[in-house]
Amino acid sequence: MMRWSPLARKECRSIATSRGVWLLALLLVPWAYRPSYVGWDALGPNITVAYVQVAAELLLPLGVLLLSYQSIVGERTSGSIKFVLGLPLTRTDxxxxxxxxxxxxxYGPVCLSFLALAVIGLLSYGVFNPLLFTGQVVLTGVLVLALVTVATSVSALASRTVTAVAIVFVGVYLLLTLLWTTIAESLFTAITGTPVNPYSPPASGLLFLLVRLSPNGAYHVASNWLLGVGNSAANYANVLTKLKPATNTNILVVDATFPPHQIPWYLQQVVGLGILLAWIVIPLAVARYRFSRGDLA
Known part of the structure; x- marks a missing residue:
């Protein structure tokens, strides 16, 4: 029996009855519904599936982090952590x-947003692939789990709320979500001494690997794999634009840079899914090690 399930149910009720998560779910629909010619031309009715990916960009990560960063440090600050520690649960539980x-x-309210997008897409474009849509929804659930894990792990390690805020919103959201591509290109230049022109990037496995090491980058690689639009950590529409003949943009796409037989194994799209899963396992392992030995009283 999972001893942590009563605590999980309590946390679920607390979040699901908060205004914040329903505001997030409400905003996701207009945020994600972005019809595009390039998307319709390549995907047809399955452009509805791509809207799930769009929902996961910027707004969803911000909402998930906002709803998760105080999960433990907030209770430590208020003193209610003593009640939780008094339960017959281990720190891991x-x-x-x-x-x-x-x-x-x-994830529950967010799935209702996806359902609304499905209805809008069905009425606007016709019948889409339900299995593909389900796959995108499940994959986005993995992203939500990864972001909650990262934020909760930070919350478990931080002794003050301000520390958790700084790490989650500067480190995770600003650096790993908003600015990661630029940071990855700068890291590549610092390591190799080779400047990166994103309009004509070097065919370097290291560069493309660095770009997809963030949670959102890994998610986009796996999401684009499901959509069948190209091997990239960028938005599906930008990838499709990059791959159009006689078109050049500053988006890094493996298919546009490497010959098919020279793509490194670690740039295969399935590895993107592995990287996303690593954002669940590694932060949890670190937090478990430190949290189990820390003094929360």
Whole structure:
């Protein structure tokens, strides 16, 4: 029996009954619904599936992090962590209960947003592939789980709320979500001494690997794989534009840079899914190690 399940249910109810998660779910629909000629031309009715990917850009990560970063440090600050520590649970149970519960509490309302997008897409474009749509929804759920895990892990390690805020919103959101491509290109230049012209990038496995190491980058690689639009950590529409004949943009796309037989194994799209899963396993392992030995009283 999973001892952490009562705590997970409590966390789920707490999040699912909050205004924040429903505001997020409401905003995701107009945020994600972005008809595009290039998307319709390549995907047809399955452009509805691509809207799920768009929903996961910027707004969803911000909402997930906002709803998760105080999960433990907030209770430590208020003193209510003493009640949780008094339950017959290990520190690992507490971490798992917090992560699973918050993920479920966020993912449920978000899935209703996806359902609304499905209805809009069905009425606008016709019948799309339901299995493909389900796959995108599940993959986005993995992204939500990864972001909740990262934020909760930071919350478990931080001794003050301000520290958790700085790490989550500067480190995770600003650097790893908004600015990661630029940072990855700068890191590549610092390591190799080779400047990066994104309009004509070098065919370097290291460069393309660095770009997809962030949670959102890895998610986009796997999402684009499902959509069949190209091997890239960028938005599907930008990838399609990059791959159009006589078109050049500053988007890094493996298919536009490497000959098919010279693509390194670690740039295969399935590896993107592995990287996304690593954002669940590694932060949880680090947090479990430190949280189990820390003094929360």
């Amino acid at each position: 507490i971490l798992l209960g917090k992560i699973v519960g918050r993920t479920a509490g966020i």
